[in-house]
Amino acid sequence: xxxxxxxETVARGxxxxxxxxRIQSALLRRDGLRYPFPTGFAEGxxxxxxxxxxxxxxxxxxALEGEKTWxxxxxxxxxxxxxxxxxxxxxxxxxxxxxxxxGAILAYIDPRRFGAMDLAxxxxxxxxRWLSRLxxxxxxxxxxxxxxxxSASSTPIKQRIMDAEVVVGVGNIYASEALFRAGIxxxxxxxxxxxxxxxxxxxxxxxxxxxxxxxxxSTLRDYVxxxxxxxxxxxxxxVYGRDSKACGQCSTPIAKLTQAGxxxxxxxxxxxxxx
DNA sequence: AGGTGCGCCTGGAGGC
DNA sequence: TGCCTCCAGGCGCACC
Numbered sequence: 001x002x003x004x005x006x007x008e009t010v011a012r013g014x015x016x017x018x019x020x021x022r023i024q025s026a027l028l029r030r031d032g033l034r035y036p037f038p039t040g041f042a043e044g045x046x047x048x049x050x051x052x053x054x055x056x057x058x059x060x061x062x063a064l065e066g067e068k069t070w071x072x073x074x075x076x077x078x079x080x081x082x083x084x085x086x087x088x089x090x091x092x093x094x095x096x097x098x099x100x101x102x103g104a105i106l107a108y109i110d111p112r113r114f115g116a117m118d119l120a121x122x123x124x125x126x127x128x129r130w131l132s133r134l135x136x137x138x139x140x141x142x143x144x145x146x147x148x149x150x151s152a153s154s155t156p157i158k159q160r161i162m163d164a165e166v167v168v169g170v171g172n173i174y175a176s177e178a179l180f181r182a183g184i185x186x187x188x189x190x191x192x193x194x195x196x197x198x199x200x201x202x203x204x205x206x207x208x209x210x211x212x213x214x215x216x217x218s219t220l221r222d223y224v225x226x227x228x229x230x231x232x233x234x235x236x237x238x239v240y241g242r243d244s245k246a247c248g249q250c251s252t253p254i255a256k257l258t259q260a261g262x263x264x265x266x267x268x269x270x271x272x273x274x275x
Numbered sequence: 276a277g278g279t280g281c282g283c284c285t286g287g288a289g290g291c
Numbered sequence: 292t293g294c295c296t297c298c299a300g301g302c303g304c305a306c307c
Binding site for chain 2: 093
Binding site for chain 1: 298299300301302303
């Protein structure tokens with residue numbers, strides 16, 4: 001389940017594998033993923049050289065020659081796998097396959113098809129419908145840049161830090177982990193945090209994301225890097241998926257609650273409820 | 276207008 | 292063993 005660290009890891013891997021390569025062919029095995037592929041998608045990729053690969057929020061941006069950018073979101077189970085040499089059998093969930101000018105293959109595999117792809121003009125990228133409303137990157141700004149969005153809403157803080165219009169890249173796992181580190185209950189109204197508390201929480205978000213990137217992300221079920229390697233940060237989870245297990249700080253059993261349809265994990269003792 | 280909840284998908288886990 | 296239900300969750304959208 002790719003969040004910022006997983007997408008960053010995939011983008012970095014792809015950059016070493018693809019930059020300077022030319023796409024020779026593009027095979028689409030279906031009409032689209034979460035959304036239909038754009039008209040002329042395959043033709044727009046073919047024969048272009050990959051110039052650079054970056055990440056914005058959870059989107060992978062592949063800048064191609066000819067001022068086009070291939071945008072990919074991995075959704076929840078999407079994988080971009082780079083292969084040197086032949087693949088004997090094709091995964092039944094492989095939906096897109098590119099061949100490169102060095103004979104390598106880049107395959108997009110996504111069992112749930114929550115992923116998405118588009119091809120946009122690089123010059124118009126900021127105005128793209130997927131990107132135009134995104135908030136700041138958590139590793140590129142300070143807490144003060146996000147503070148207005150935190151103080152202005154009474155929505156529970158966990159939902160607030162997962163809102164991509166407030167700050168991008170924080171999904172369910174890292175939201176729970178950061179709140180634990182900051183000692184803040186996930187149901188606390190966003191506007192109830194003091195600026196000092198927000199500063200502590202924002203630092204925790206940054207720390208968790210940075211540590212996860214160093215670990216190559218978290219592999220639960222589906223996530224792997226473009227090389228096929230797994231990530232290791234899941235071994236460092238302090239609350240996520242640890243309900244009823246002892247808190248590492250105080251031994252109180254980790255609790256689980258459903259918030260906006262998603263599981264939140266927290267320590268009732270280290271993250272006291274706001275009264 | 277801000278906040279909530281559902282639907283999109285499949286596979287794995289757990290209950291009976 | 293097999294069938295059923297639940298859960299995973301990023302994101303857009305319908306709805307209150």
